[in-house]
Amino acid sequence: xxxxxxxxxxxxxxxxxxxxxxxxxxxxxxxxxxxxxxxxxxxxxxxxxxxxxxxxxxxxxxxxxxxxxxxxxxxxxxxxxxxxxxxxxxxxxxxxxxxxxxxxxxxxxxxxxxxxxxxxxxxxxxxxxxxxxxxxxxxxxxxxxxxxxxxxxxxxxxxxxxxxxxxxxxxxxxxxxxxxxxxxxxxxxxxx
Amino acid sequence: xxxxxxxxxxxxxxxxxxxxxxxxxxxxxxxxxxxxxxxxxxxxxxxxxxxxxxxxxxxxxxxxxxxxxxxxxxxxxxxxxxxxxxxxxxxxxxxxxxxxxxxxxxxxxxxxxxxxxxxxxxxxxxxxxxxxxxxxxxxxxxxxxxxxxxxxxxxxxxxxxxxxxxxxxxxxxxxxxxxxxxxxxxxxxxxx
DNA sequence: CGCGACGTTGATTTGCCTCAACGATTGTGG
DNA sequence: CCACAATCGTTGAGGCAAATCAACGTCGCG
Numbered sequence: 001x002x003x004x005x006x007x008x009x010x011x012x013x014x015x016x017x018x019x020x021x022x023x024x025x026x027x028x029x030x031x032x033x034x035x036x037x038x039x040x041x042x043x044x045x046x047x048x049x050x051x052x053x054x055x056x057x058x059x060x061x062x063x064x065x066x067x068x069x070x071x072x073x074x075x076x077x078x079x080x081x082x083x084x085x086x087x088x089x090x091x092x093x094x095x096x097x098x099x100x101x102x103x104x105x106x107x108x109x110x111x112x113x114x115x116x117x118x119x120x121x122x123x124x125x126x127x128x129x130x131x132x133x134x135x136x137x138x139x140x141x142x143x144x145x146x147x148x149x150x151x152x153x154x155x156x157x158x159x160x161x162x163x164x165x166x167x168x169x170x171x172x173x174x175x176x177x178x179x180x181x182x183x184x185x186x187x188x189x190x191x192x
Numbered sequence: 193x194x195x196x197x198x199x200x201x202x203x204x205x206x207x208x209x210x211x212x213x214x215x216x217x218x219x220x221x222x223x224x225x226x227x228x229x230x231x232x233x234x235x236x237x238x239x240x241x242x243x244x245x246x247x248x249x250x251x252x253x254x255x256x257x258x259x260x261x262x263x264x265x266x267x268x269x270x271x272x273x274x275x276x277x278x279x280x281x282x283x284x285x286x287x288x289x290x291x292x293x294x295x296x297x298x299x300x301x302x303x304x305x306x307x308x309x310x311x312x313x314x315x316x317x318x319x320x321x322x323x324x325x326x327x328x329x330x331x332x333x334x335x336x337x338x339x340x341x342x343x344x345x346x347x348x349x350x351x352x353x354x355x356x357x358x359x360x361x362x363x364x365x366x367x368x369x370x371x372x373x374x375x376x377x378x379x380x381x382x383x384x
Numbered sequence: 385c386g387c388g389a390c391g392t393t394g395a396t397t398t399g400c401c402t403c404a405a406c407g408a409t410t411g412t413g414g
Numbered sequence: 415c416c417a418c419a420a421t422c423g424t425t426g427a428g429g430c431a432a433a434t435c436a437a438c439g440t441c442g443c444g
Contacts, residue, residue: 062337070329083326119311126318127278133325134275137262140328143335144368145254147399167422176336178401183424340432360391373432375392 001029005050005104008076012127013120023121026110031102032056038079038095038103045084045091046108051077054101055165059173060093069174072098074162078128079103099165148177152185193221197242197296200268204319205312215313218302223294224248230271230287230295237276237283238300243269246293247357251365252285261366264290266354270320271295291357340369344377 002024009015015023032038032054039045041061055074058081059067070093073079084091085108106114114121142151152175156163163171168186172179194216201207207215224230224246231237233253247266250273251259262285265271276283277300298306306313334343344367348355355363360378364371 060333060337062333066337068333068336070333082322083329086322086326115315119314122311122314122318123307126314126321129318129321129325130274130278133321133328134278136325136328136332137275140332140335141252141254141260141262143332144260145252145258149399169422177399179423180402180425181400184400187424359389361389370433371390372392372434376432379392 001052002027002104004052004076008050009124013124015120019118019120022118023114026114027104027106029102030105031100032097034097034100036097038097039081039084039091039093041092041094042090043084044088045081046088047105048078048080048085048108048111049103049105051075051079052102052104054097054099054103055162056095056097056101057170057173058093058095067173068176069170072159072162072166072170072174074165082129098170143176148175148181149185149188151175152182153189193244194219194296196244196268200242201316205316207312211310211312214310215306216296218306219296219298221294222297223292224289226289226292228289230289231273231276231283231285233284233286234282235276236280237273238280239297240270240272240277240300240303241295241297243267243271244294244296246289246291246295247354248287248289248293249362249365250285250287259365260368261362264351264354264358264362264366266357274321290362335368340367340373341377341380343367344374345381 005024005027006020009020009023027050029052030049038047038049038056051073053075055072056079057069058071058073058079059069061067071077079095081091081093081095083089084093088108115125142154146154152171155171155175168182169179172182175182197216197219198212201212201215219242221244222241230239230241230248243265245267247264248271249261250263250265250271251261253259263269271287273283273285273287275281276285280300307317334346338346344363347363347367360374361371364374367374
């Protein structure tokens, strides 16, 4: 149940068995059905979660009702609306399951207790946030400088195992283009 | 010399005078002339810096030689290439002074010593990275969903004191549009 | 003064959107 | 298990946002 999380953490810091036990204690397992929401726009996000199984989209709706996907989270990813979580303000994002999923949930208060009790955890989340930030910075540069064709290929290449589980519509909402145009990109790429 | 930094830190954590003294010790003052580089693409970034005076751009050059500005940093901002800094790999970014500037520099090794000696510093930089990440996430959403006109206005509104010190060309490189188009946006906005 | 960086404007082109129609696939209730 | 609805994918026509290219005026600075 917690093996995947243990491996995930080991990528960033070393915890012995006892430390991991203390770390894992405040987490609760939850199952989420496809199309269910973990968070809806306007709610305050008071959790962080690790995806054990399944897939989620974290997205924003603009004034016209168009979706922008901030990120997808499949196995081995963490999900939260970091803005709402930190400031405890109403979320501008929604989080929805794209498949029947299983997650490990921790509440904000419990996470802060972990920070206090285990300095290593402070370090762990600092490193995780830094890595996420680096990835977003790269995506920002790509979005500013590359065409939709290039970004589509880039996305397939970087997240092949996630991309294969997504619809064109979902990928389009990540790239910031219409799904019709994604369809045309695929056609162009297929015979070339 | 270090007053601005002291205030900057106080926004995120509380340090007493002794703690601040220990914190500030590894920092060195440096002056950087306009157009000088703090970091060039391909170099490894082994510093982090706090801007006391002046202004910098952190940017990437794409294959065609077009600039994308990742962010501007004026007084009270921190600068580093976080990717290169963390992984100690060649930087894909450059950092250049846009004005004669003064900064407080800390080397990577010294920063890591601070993390070890002062757990509060670990927390400080975790919070700072989180805030930066939230801002970048918002910018990502805007870039995906809004027109250049809207993003131009948004930029002026969010960073008025920085925007007024920048050329059209620099703002264009931040928005991801041509500088000619920024000129046309300004014209349109001026008589409306 | 003269040069280089910046800003403006117009003509043309291109990337991508919008709308609409239709086929394919998936899901669901009877 | 099938029928039918809903969702998804494809394709085309037309339009708009923004790029590109080119020309020219302005400003600051060595």
